[in-house]
Amino acid sequence: MSPAPVNIVLSFEDARRVIEEQAALVQASGSECVDLLAADGRVLFEPVVADRHLPPFPRSTRDGYAVCSADLSQVPATLEVIGEIRAGEKLDKIPLNIARGQAASIMTGAPVAAAADAVVMVEYSSLHGRQVEINRSVVTGENIVACGAEARAGSRLLDRGVRLNAAALALATSVGKSTLQVYKRPRVAVLTTGDEIVDVDATPGPTQIRNSNSYSLATQVRRAGGEAVLLPVAPDELIELRRLIEEGLKLDLLLMTGGVSMGRYDLVEQVLSEMHAEFFFTGAKIQPGRPVVFGRAAGSGGERPETYFFGLPGNPVSTMVTFELFARPMLEALGGQAPHQLTFLHARLKSEIRMKTGLKRFLPAFVSGEFDKAEVELVAWQGSGDIAATARANCYIVIPADRECILAGEWVAVMKSDS
Ligand code: AMP
Numbered sequence: 001m002s003p004a005p006v007n008i009v010l011s012f013e014d015a016r017r018v019i020e021e022q023a024a025l026v027q028a029s030g031s032e033c034v035d036l037l038a039a040d041g042r043v044l045f046e047p048v049v050a051d052r053h054l055p056p057f058p059r060s061t062r063d064g065y066a067v068c069s070a071d072l073s074q075v076p077a078t079l080e081v082i083g084e085i086r087a088g089e090k091l092d093k094i095p096l097n098i099a100r101g102q103a104a105s106i107m108t109g110a111p112v113a114a115a116a117d118a119v120v121m122v123e124y125s126s127l128h129g130r131q132v133e134i135n136r137s138v139v140t141g142e143n144i145v146a147c148g149a150e151a152r153a154g155s156r157l158l159d160r161g162v163r164l165n166a167a168a169l170a171l172a173t174s175v176g177k178s179t180l181q182v183y184k185r186p187r188v189a190v191l192t193t194g195d196e197i198v199d200v201d202a203t204p205g206p207t208q209i210r211n212s213n214s215y216s217l218a219t220q221v222r223r224a225g226g227e228a229v230l231l232p233v234a235p236d237e238l239i240e241l242r243r244l245i246e247e248g249l250k251l252d253l254l255l256m257t258g259g260v261s262m263g264r265y266d267l268v269e270q271v272l273s274e275m276h277a278e279f280f281f282t283g284a285k286i287q288p289g290r291p292v293v294f295g296r297a298a299g300s301g302g303e304r305p306e307t308y309f310f311g312l313p314g315n316p317v318s319t320m321v322t323f324e325l326f327a328r329p330m331l332e333a334l335g336g337q338a339p340h341q342l343t344f345l346h347a348r349l350k351s352e353i354r355m356k357t358g359l360k361r362f363l364p365a366f367v368s369g370e371f372d373k374a375e376v377e378l379v380a381w382q383g384s385g386d387i388a389a390t391a392r393a394n395c396y397i398v399i400p401a402d403r404e405c406i407l408a409g410e411w412v413a414v415m416k417s418d419s
């Protein structure tokens, strides 16, 4: 007799906690070296350390005059200009001994002469031959970033687990890293199930549906830092479904879609139970995506450590939402990324929403307007199978499980749908 499928339905928060706990346990696999320009979106393996102080010299942040601030305690004051300091100026060309009553003309990004303790902006000066009249006083250190104030030589600038973006790559470049050691991308099996599903190039029969989930998932996997491997569509039939699940369990993570609801031909949980999988949950109190399944199983050979799997509901919007909420953090952990929270923003609700309580909802919506003018509105949809509505949306409005009514004008949390 095969073990009966379990039934573990968690609140959204508990399901997220389970994901966090499991994500903290995973081992990311291996690293590789990539060029700086190919490193966007990759996850740092080897921390980046400052090879010298940043800035490496006291840097002027303005075009103006390097001065002794004490000379400007009374303004206007007239100073003698003894030289010019350009950005990139060689050290032996910098007028070092600016005496009291003297100034050096200086450019943004140039090293400030040691004897000067402030830079006054050119806007507050007028030059007459070698004499400059300054009509604004400055405090010590004004318009100068001290040597090493941004980072000390030898200090850690970027930690292991950071996902590289433009700012992180700029920082790595500033300390001379032309290549970076990053985690390998986790390989993610994507397995769609369903007798009615045909692939994009096939001509669907009148009751057949084209497989869109494998392609939305492949995109989400790539954006989350993984490499998607698309398996053939599995029929709603035990033997072939099991064969393909075993294939998928050979990779770093298995994502399945469809076959996890209550229908007679929803066989994914049955197959996994027969394989003695461990289930962490088989449902979450959310909409869309309630029947989402998360667990861990070994392939038939048992030669490989247990692989995490998700059974994502087949309705296309459910698949996308449950990937973002649950599968993405596991994939990121497998890719070495440090844990982080879901990214969201707030916007004012345009029209009132009424809901039944009990489920936390992530409903396709459209956010417009910038900053404090951000407004959001549900898109009209036919439920979680409506891909056309989702394609018109650019976010999900997040509705807490205990809210029956949200009034127009209230600020609501919004999760971006394409990040
Ligand atoms: P299921 O979760 O298997 O009950 O499927 C729920 C709904 O999603 C059904 O209407 C399926 O036809 C549809 N569906 C399942 N898998 C896919 C897929 N890969 N692409 C598009 N629609 C799908």
Ligand code: MG
Pocket: 193, 194, 195, 258, 259, 266, 314
């Ligand atoms: Mg199905």
